Amino acid sequence: MQVSIETLDGLERRMTVQVPSETVTQAVEKKLNDLRKTIKIDGFRPGKVPLKVVQQKFGGHIRQEVISDVIESSYHQAITQENVRPAGMPNIESVNSRDKEDMSYTATFEIYPEIEKLIFDTIKVEKPVAEVTDEDHEAMIQKLREQRKEWSEVKRQAATGDQVMVDFEGRIDGQIFEGGAGKDMPVEIGAGAMLEEFEAGLKGIKAGEEKQVEVNFPDDYHGKEVAGKKAEFTLRATRVSEAILPEVDVSLARSYGIEDGDLDKFRADVRDKMVNELTQKIKLQIKNAVMTGLLEENVIIAPSALVAEEVKSLKLEAAKRMGQDIEAIDNSALPDDMFQQEADKRVRLGLLVGEVIKSENIELDQDLVDSTLAEMAAAYEQPDQLKEYYRQNKDARTSLESMVLEDQVVNHILSKAKVTEKQSSFEEMTNNSN
Numbered sequence: 001m002q003v004s005i006e007t008l009d010g011l012e013r014r015m016t017v018q019v020p021s022e023t024v025t026q027a028v029e030k031k032l033n034d035l036r037k038t039i040k041i042d043g044f045r046p047g048k049v050p051l052k053v054v055q056q057k058f059g060g061h062i063r064q065e066v067i068s069d070v071i072e073s074s075y076h077q078a079i080t081q082e083n084v085r086p087a088g089m090p091n092i093e094s095v096n097s098r099d100k101e102d103m104s105y106t107a108t109f110e111i112y113p114e115i116e117k118l119i120f121d122t123i124k125v126e127k128p129v130a131e132v133t134d135e136d137h138e139a140m141i142q143k144l145r146e147q148r149k150e151w152s153e154v155k156r157q158a159a160t161g162d163q164v165m166v167d168f169e170g171r172i173d174g175q176i177f178e179g180g181a182g183k184d185m186p187v188e189i190g191a192g193a194m195l196e197e198f199e200a201g202l203k204g205i206k207a208g209e210e211k212q213v214e215v216n217f218p219d220d221y222h223g224k225e226v227a228g229k230k231a232e233f234t235l236r237a238t239r240v241s242e243a244i245l246p247e248v249d250v251s252l253a254r255s256y257g258i259e260d261g262d263l264d265k266f267r268a269d270v271r272d273k274m275v276n277e278l279t280q281k282i283k284l285q286i287k288n289a290v291m292t293g294l295l296e297e298n299v300i301i302a303p304s305a306l307v308a309e310e311v312k313s314l315k316l317e318a319a320k321r322m323g324q325d326i327e328a329i330d331n332s333a334l335p336d337d338m339f340q341q342e343a344d345k346r347v348r349l350g351l352l353v354g355e356v357i358k359s360e361n362i363e364l365d366q367d368l369v370d371s372t373l374a375e376m377a378a379a380y381e382q383p384d385q386l387k388e389y390y391r392q393n394k395d396a397r398t399s400l401e402s403m404v405l406e407d408q409v410v411n412h413i414l415s416k417a418k419v420t421e422k423q424s425s426f427e428e429m430t431n432n433s434n
Contacts, residue, residue, distance in 0.1 A: 003078045011087070011110040011303055017078050018104040019070055024097070027066045032059065067097045075107055085112045088305025110303040115355045120416035123293030128282050128424040132274045136426040140270055141248060148255055151241035157204045158240045160190040164202045165239040170215070170231045177226055184238060201235055210236045274426065276379075281429045290410045293417060294352050295345065302347040310343035311336050356409050369404045 002018040032055055041049050041057070071092060079086060090107040097103045151163050158164050164187050170180030189199050201213030213233045221227040246252050250261030258266045315334050319325060356362065373390055377383035390396050 001074060003082055005082055010301055013109060013111055015107045017074050018102050019074050021100055021102050024066060024070055024103050028063050031062045071105055087112050087303035110305055113300040118359060119297045120413055122297050123417035125289045125417050125419045126422050127419050128285055128429060129421050130278060130424040130426055130429050132278055132426050137271050140274055145245045148246050149243045152244050153239055153241050157206050158189060158202050161243060163188050163241045164237050167236045168233055170233045172229050172231045205237045207237050207239050278426055278429055287410050290413050291349055295349055298352055300348055302344045306347045307343045310346050311339045314339040314343055353409055360412055362408055362412060364401055364405050369401055372404050
């Protein structure tokens with residue numbers, strides 16, 4: 001078998017393979033003889049059909065099967081012989097399979113990028129340093145109280161923080177637009193659920209009063225038909241209510257899962273959850289910084305075949321989030337271009353992480369897997385059930401191990417990167433969308 005490889009653009013390669021005609025001829029003869037032993041043809045006893053008859057009847061079909069098999073086997077033999085790593089399936093072309101001639105074909109494919117040496121020491125990571133202060137703790141208790149607030153009707157003018165039940169009509173160029181009218185809609189002034197001008201227009205209003213308010217829809221407003229336009233709203237208040245916050249007492253504690261209502265347990269539970277949230281936020285921000293640095297300092301090309309597969313995966317994830325089958329979504333609604341950049345990034349990052357694991361000899365730490373599972377289970381009412389689920393479910397266990405191995409990669413890179421600390425706060429960290 002003769003093999004030659006031509007380098008095309010980027011990662012693309014064209015491999016020409018030539019297989020001796022004897023290889024094909026012998027394989028065809030073997031298949032014909034095997035078939036001759038089992039085939040049933042009228043006029044001949046089983047196993048006694050002449051080879052010439054079998055060849056006349058099935059020779060063409062058998063030869064095509066053999067050629068397909070030879071291409072597959074010779075392709076894998078050739079890439080092993082030439083020590084190349086194709087990324088994705090090859091495109092087989094120019095197949096010459098004429099009888100009594102050497103068979104030849106070309107296989108065009110991309111290869112995985114070569115990474116000669118990973119760079120870690122120039123990666124810059126800013127590590128947040130923050131803690132849960134007493135002030136943070138009390139602010140969270142206040143938020144929990146607000147989440148359990150009740151509304152009590154008042155006869156005064158509405159102020160910030162009050163809830164107004166409002167009937168409204170909105171007009172653009174004198175016409176009520178779609179979605180521009182409603183009745184008995186609760187609006188909490190200052191909560192930001194409505195446009196600022198709409199909420200501000202309710203300040204000072206009393207039940208039974210009516211006001212005219214001008215509202216400017218921003219250019220990036222989600223409703224395209226009103227985006228960037230000005231509307232005139234007629235607002236009529238039907239009720240004004242003030243918020244009544246619950247006391248920090250047994251009832252509040254019980255409403256947040258502390259069955260015996262112990263306030264010390266309640267406060268400790270709130271702080272523990274805040275500390276855990278802060279820890280996870282810091283960990284995620286550090287991980288994102290490490291991975292960003294790994295990509296920036298180690299530039300590689302992503303094989304387009306792998307990117308295409310990742311685009312499909314991202315589209316499927318998006319369809320599931322939308323509660324739809326990917327096949328049912330028109331391609332114009334979810335075009336590939338929407339996912340191309342993220343897919344390319346994921347593929348490159350996956351290749352780099354894999355190379356870190358290989359070149360730095362990082363092995364999965366099973367003790368770390370067990371401790372991570374224990375931490376996860378501690379947040380559940382029945383932790384043993386969660387542990388057993390991960391022990392019995394192979395896919396779940398594999399996912400957990402991948403997450404832990406990735407954490408090990410992050411820690412390894414951190415040990416070699418340029419790390420600086422930055423003082424932060426609980427509020428800054430938890431309000432960060434990363």
